[in-house]
Amino acid sequence: MRGHSRLGVVAVVAVLGVFVAGCGSDEQYTAPETSLVVPAGPALVGEVSAVGTADVAVDAGLARPVSVRFAGIGAAACDDDDGDSALAEALHRVTHVGALVVVARVETSGEPVDVIVGYVFGRDAGSTDPSGPSYNEQIVRAGDARAEPEVDRAAGADVAAQAARAANAMSQPDRTLYPRLVNAETEAWSAGRGAIGPCVRRQADLDAAAARAAASTAGASSASVQPTPPTPQADDPRTNNAQATARRPLPERERPILTRFCQRTERC
DSSP, rough: OHHHHHHHHHHHHHOOOOOOHHHHHHOOOOOOOOOOOOOOSSSEEEEEEOSSEEEEEEEOSSSSSSEEEEEEEEEOOOOOOSHHHHHHHHHHHHOOOOOOEEEESSSOOOOBBBEEEEEEEETTTTSSOBSOOOHHHHHHHSSSSEESOOOOOOOTTHHHHHOOOOOHHSSSSSHHHHHHHHHHHHHHHHHHHHHHHHHHHHHHHHHHHHHHHHHHHHHHHHHHHHOOOOOOOOHHHHHHHHHHHHSSSGGGGGGGGHHHHHHHHHHO
């Protein structure tokens, strides 16, 4: 029995030696290919598999879910809070894991990417068509984010014209969807909703300060200008009388005594 036991131990040691020797070989380990190639095209259809603080993961049947960042919007950072928390809460409010979506992509090259940018729409089961306004637009309309690029909302600014100029320089789908984001922001701005509320109050303070500065400058300018006295005109009676008086010879009695004596005696 002892002989058999010794043979068993030797066999186990031999097997372990082979295993260790194999692990210590110079063979290089090749990692599997994990690059994600999103098919080229204007839209990505899938299902939300995770909701983050600034993006969502969409399962489109690829090697792994695609991270989607929301186009055309950014945090409304006008208060002590940087606005990121409001945006994160808004994402969880407008969508959820399992939601059916279609993403209108801003970049459609089809190159290997980890993140794509686009406008995320809900969709009905069995359909690939967007249903209702984009999540991007809903978030802005609720006042939880601002349209990007931002427009100037100072008093008297033409917001619609700014949005039109910016959109004309964009490609699709931004050219069509960016003006909708600006319109949604205008609604939130007018109502002072959500995280945009502090932006509205800050702009009102800036407008008031600008108005006071303009009024002060105008007052200082008017005080420094002195009125110029009018120049007498040629037909002014007062001027004509003064000139006539200057040219009129003095009456006899007003002439100096010596002058009258000289004239009468002709002895001067």
